[in-house]
Structure formats: C-alpha cells, structure tokens
Amino acid sequence: MAHIPIKIVKPQHPTLRYMVHKIWMIDSDGSQHIAHKLMPVGNLELICHQGAPAYYQFGGQPGQIFDDWHITGIHQGPRMMRQEGCFRSIGISFTPIGAYTFLGIPASELLNQTVSLSDVSSMSLLHDIEELSFETIEHYLLSWLKTRLLPDALDIKVINNFSPIVMSQSIHEYCQSTGIHPRRLERLFKTYTGITPKAFLRMRRFQKAVNILLGGHYESMTCVALDLDYYDQSHFINEFSGFAGTSPSKFLKEKQSIKELMTVA
Numbered sequence: 001m002a003h004i005p006i007k008i009v010k011p012q013h014p015t016l017r018y019m020v021h022k023i024w025m026i027d028s029d030g031s032q033h034i035a036h037k038l039m040p041v042g043n044l045e046l047i048c049h050q051g052a053p054a055y056y057q058f059g060g061q062p063g064q065i066f067d068d069w070h071i072t073g074i075h076q077g078p079r080m081m082r083q084e085g086c087f088r089s090i091g092i093s094f095t096p097i098g099a100y101t102f103l104g105i106p107a108s109e110l111l112n113q114t115v116s117l118s119d120v121s122s123m124s125l126l127h128d129i130e131e132l133s134f135e136t137i138e139h140y141l142l143s144w145l146k147t148r149l150l151p152d153a154l155d156i157k158v159i160n161n162f163s164p165i166v167m168s169q170s171i172h173e174y175c176q177s178t179g180i181h182p183r184r185l186e187r188l189f190k191t192y193t194g195i196t197p198k199a200f201l202r203m204r205r206f207q208k209a210v211n212i213l214l215g216g217h218y219e220s221m222t223c224v225a226l227d228l229d230y231y232d233q234s235h236f237i238n239e240f241s242g243f244a245g246t247s248p249s250k251f252l253k254e255k256q257s258i259k260e261l262m263t264v265a
Contacts, residue, residue, distance in 0.1 A: 004028060009134050016141055018156055019098035023137055026089040028052075037254065038079040039210060040243050042163075042193065042203045044099035044107060045072050046092040046117065052085030056114055069117040071103065073110025074194050074203075078245040090132060092141070096159050096200075097192045101149045102141065107194035151188070154180075159188055162197065163204045171197055205229075206243045209236070213248055221248055 004026055011020045021043060028051070046069065053067035057080040100107060103121050110120075117123060123144050151159070158178050175182050189197045205228050218224050225236035240248050 004032065004034070011138055011141075013138055013142060015145070016138060018160070019095055019101055019145070020141065021093045021095050021098070023134055024091045024093070025134075026087075028083075028085075028087045031084075031086050033084045035080065035082045037245070038075075038081055039207075040075050040077060040203055041093075041207065042074060042200055043096060044074060044094050044110060044194075046070075046094070046099075046102075047072060047089065048091075049083070049087055049089045051087035052083045054087075054089075055082045056080070058112065058114070061112075064114055066114070066116070070114055071099070071110065071117055071120060072114040073107060073112065075112050076195070076199070076203075077112075077243060079114075090137070092137065096162075096189075097151055097156055100192050101146055101151075102144050104146055104149055106191045108190050109194075111194040151192075154178075155188060158185065159192060163201065171201075202239065203243065206240060209240055209248070210244075210251075213252055224248075 006024055006026050008022050008024045010022055011017050032052075047066075048069045049067055053065050055063055055065050057063045058075060059077060094102075099105075099110075102123065105120055150156075158180050162174065169177075171182065171185070175185060185197055189195060189200055193200055195203070209224060209228055212218050212224055212227075218227075221236065222233045225231075225233045228236070230236035230239065237247055240251075244251050246254065
C-alpha cells in the first residue's frame with residue numbers, strides 16, 4: 001500500500017485559531033485503491049472529495065457515498081472508508097467550539113452522522129476544489145462565521161482548556177476551579193461537541209492511547225493503562241476496543257488503519 005502525503009496547516013487568522021484546529025489537503029498522485037479505518041476523534045470535520053468518491057460505513061448504518069462537501073460529526077466508534085481512482089481531498093477540522101459557530105447546528109444532531117453540507121447549511125463552497133488554497137479556505141471561513149453564535153470568552157476558555165486540565169483532576173474539581181456549574185458545562189459540550197464532558201474525556205484518553213501505541217514508546221499494555229489512569233489493563237483493553245472496534249494488540253497489526261496510508265508532508 002502506497003503512502004499518501006497529507007499537507008496540514010494551522011489557520012493563520014487569529015479568530016480562526018479558536019475555531020479551526022487544522023486544514024488538510026491530500027492528492028492521490030495517481031490512481032489508488034484504498035480502504036482504511038477512521039478512528040474516533042473529538043471534533044467535527046468539513047470534508048470534500050473530488051475525483052474518486054468516498055464510501056463510508058459506520059456500524060450497522062447503510063453505507064454512504066460522497067463526492068462533494070459533507071460534514072462528519074463526532075463518531076463514537078470506527079468507520080470504514082474506501083476510495084478507488086484519482087482524487088483530491090480537503091478537510092477542515094474544527095476545535096470543539098468551532099463547527100457550531102459556522103453551521104448553527106447543535107453538534108448533538110450530528111452525533112455518529114455524516115451528512116451532505118447542502119442538507120444542513122446554506123454555506124457554499126467551490127465545487128472545483130482544484131481552485132482552493134489554504135488562504136482561500138480561510139477567506140471562506142471568515143465570511144461564514146456566525147458571530148452571534150460565538151461563545152463568550154469564558155466559555156471558549158472552559159471548553160478549549162477542558163481536556164488537558166481535567167486529565168489531571170476530576171470534572172467536579174474543574175468546575176470548582178473555573179466557576180462553571182456542572183450542568184452548564186454539560187449543556188455546552190452537548191451543543192458544541194454532541195457528547196458529554198465525560199464521554200469527551202474518554203475519547204481524548206483513547207486518542208492519547210493510540211498515539212502512544214503508534215509511537216512505540218511503551219514497555220507494556222499495562223504501563224499504557226496505568227499511565228493513562230485506566231483502572232487496569234482489562235479496563236484499558238475494553239474501552240479501547242469500544243472505540244477502535246478491536247483490541248490494542250490487534251489494532252497495531254491491522255493494515256486497514258489510516259496510520260498505514262498517510263505520512264505527514
């Protein structure tokens with residue numbers, strides 16, 4: 001399986017840095033036949049495939065085919081994606097607060113869903129993405145931003161700082177230190193991410209586990225479990241399997257994972 005270079009940039013405009021985690025582009029550089037597993041991530045993405053359409057399959061849901069702009073909500077399990085032919089793909093990965101401020105749709109309505117952009121928003125993007133550059137994408141994003149939906153400065157700080165801080169303390173302690181009521185925190189997360197704060201933390205911990213496993217810098221599965229504050233190795237394996245659809249050891253042996261297909265350019 002050939003590696004497919006992916007170009008990734010961080011947004012340059014100060015406002016977008018709070019809303020957009022990264023913008024990425026992939027060119028297949030010739031015909032490809034790929035089938036890869038998409039791991040759960042804690043953010044929504046706006047994606048377009050041009051050339052070969054993309055086929056998605058999630059759980060027991062019917063398969064979907066997309067060859068234009070579509071929005072993918074947070075998924076709580078792995079998805080399979082297939083493409084065959086020549087293609088160019090562009091993606092906009094939002095921060096936890098980002099997608100809602102552009103789409104105006106509570107993220108809870110997009111949970112475990114992938115839908116055509118035209119079905120949920122009046123946002124319009126170039127269908128010929130060959131003409132899109134990172135700079136023009138930022139221009140479009142700024143023109144779509146719904147300032148009335150921007151959270152206040154405290155809410156932005158509370159949501160964006162939630163994961164790295166709470167990894168070292170409880171949600172209750174975080175609420176006390178920030179002065180936010182637990183119910184308000186839950187409402188914010190349901191609106192902006194579609195999941196509860198607790199579920200968001202579980203997903204972030206899973207992502208840390210994936211990064212550790214792929215990096216290869218660990219002594220044993222037990223060490224990974226303890227370093228990430230799982231109760232024990234069994235708890236780690238069960239929770240990892242719930243997100244990845246397979247155990248940690250089998251995940252590392254898979255050839256369908258996106259880790260085998262892409263290198264950062």
